[in-house]
Amino acid sequence: MRLDSSWRKDFPEQRASLQIGDLVSQGSSWGYPVRFGGIQFSSRFELAPDFIPFSLPVFHGETSLPATAEIYTNTQKLAQLDVAPGPFDILGLSPLQAGQGELQLVVRDLLGRQQVIYQPYYITPRLLQPGTSEFSYGFGAIRKSYGFESNHYGQLMASAFRRTGISPGFTYEWQIEASPHQQTIGAGGAWLLPYFESIFPRVINSSLAVSHGNDGQGAQLILGMEKQQRSGNFSAQIGFSSRNFTQAGMLSNFRTKNTGMISIGIPLLRQWVNIGYIQRSSWQNDQQWQLSLASNIRINNVTQLGISILHGNTGTTVLAGLNFILDSRTTITTDTLREGSKQQTAVQLQKSMPMDNGTGYRPAIRDATRPAFHGKTRMPHCRVTLLAAMASPVTRLLPAAGCHTPATGCLHPEKSMKALPSSIPARSAI
Known part of the structure; x- marks a missing residue:
């Protein structure tokens, strides 16, 4: 079964890339990532390794x-x-x-x-350098039944997103989504607050979005704050949505009413332990909640142990994995996932692409019966990258909603909160 196929042309001078094929939309703090087939032009800061996009002290x-x-x-x-x-x-x-x-x-x-x-x-990554912009403009057909069917696409969708640093202490963002049955527009910003020797937050963020769909008009408001320091990290966010608010990637059977998220990071025995709580309720009177505990433990220079425990209204998930670094480009990851009485084991070999021309790949197998393959190659003498990914049907690519493999940790809390109903990080309508 085919997962993804895409072509990418990089523009290092503009720190941007053009992609054609199976893609994942990029968006603001309130936007869902959505799988679609089409074209996307977006910023790509990693094309300039010496460039630092976030605001630095002066x-x-x-x-x-x-x-x-x-x-x-x-x-x-x-x-x-x-x-x-x-x-x-x-x-x-x-x-x-x-x-x-x-x-x-x-x-x-x-x-x-x-x-x-x-x-x-x-x-903080929330605050960009003055004059620096992160952006993404895409158009295509929404991917449906991802992981179950190779070529199932739905309605057309267009999206535009831009985030720009205005001053060292303020960054604003806006996003527009449009499809035949849904149109959404929103804006927001992040502000740096004055320094206080207390638990007072250093950054606050907010966004407001309005939508139009088959059921009428709707609105969504999100408020958040964060503070990161050597003694510990803290972030919190709340969101409120009207009954008819809609956006790309939203599940039709779960209309969000309100959301809440708290994340705490604590240094313990030279390691960081992350504790999180996410709750979401819908206008259909359904509630979802999840408590998480995660940590990455460095055993030696080439071995890392990752442990994640997720407990919520759907049950308990325990994930443990080892990451072995073979060389500067090659790693082996093995993980075991247990959900209730079910247990899965996976092994993955990953070889990253070199900085210049070359090939990278990521074969994986889960439960000895579900193989998957992800490969990339960059063509000589040009900034073009080809991607292809395949897997057996119903292969679970990620261990749990809102988490990657232990070696990389969990998604950003904002994205994790939105990924609760799905087992893949980007939405595809089913």
Whole structure:
């Protein structure tokens, strides 16, 4: 059975790519990822490995004489540079860990005089650098019965999404979706709040979307907040939807009424333990909830153990897996999934594509009876990538809703909350 086939042309100068074939739509914080067959032009920051899209801290200072500036974080020296007399700005500091921290700037002039400046910072993927944009524009037919049928496509769909950094502390986004029976438009933003030595959140986000469908008009409001620091991470989000709100990828038999999500990360014995709770109710008076506990444990330089426990109104799922690094491009992953009285075991070999021309592949087998294959190749002397994926029917590609393999961890909480009813990360109408 065919899963995916696609062609991709990369444009490194624009940090973007053009894809044709079986694709997954990209969208805003409130949009569902949807499988479709068609064409998509989207940003691709990884084409420029030295480019950092999110907002970084900026130092402002002034010196009357030529001086040397040294920058530290957690006693680690990040950079040293010479500054000319007068006011100066230091920007583009890297590498820095995501979350909250403090920078120390030490300025020494020719007379040996020294001044020390302390500046807190906060780095999050929610905030893009001013002038930097993440975008995706797509058109095609929605994929149906993915994992069950090779070539089943439904109604046409067009989508457009863009997220742009306006200032170091504000990033806005908008998204438009349109199909014959559904049209949705929405906008939102993320704001950096002032620094406080407390549990007060550092970033808040909100979005508002309106829709038109066969049942009439609807609206959705989402509010969220986050704080990341060395002592722990915290994020929360709530959402409210009217009865007739609709969007691409939404299940017709589950009209969301309200959602809630809390995620906490705690450092424990040099490892991170992540605890999450997700709840969603529908206008059909159905409720879904899920409590999760996950951690990745580094055994040595080449071996990592991942453990995830999910418990909800549909039962309990336990996933444990080992990831072995064979070389810079090759890994072997084995995992065992247990849901109630059912147990599945899978083994996967993955060889990533090289930075230039070459081939990558990912064969996998589950329960010794359900093989799957995913392959990519980049053609010589051009930025073109071909992708193909196949599997036996009803092969469960992911172990549980909202989670990848143990080596990569769970999806972002926002996406996990929306993926509860499905066992695949991107929606395809069935």
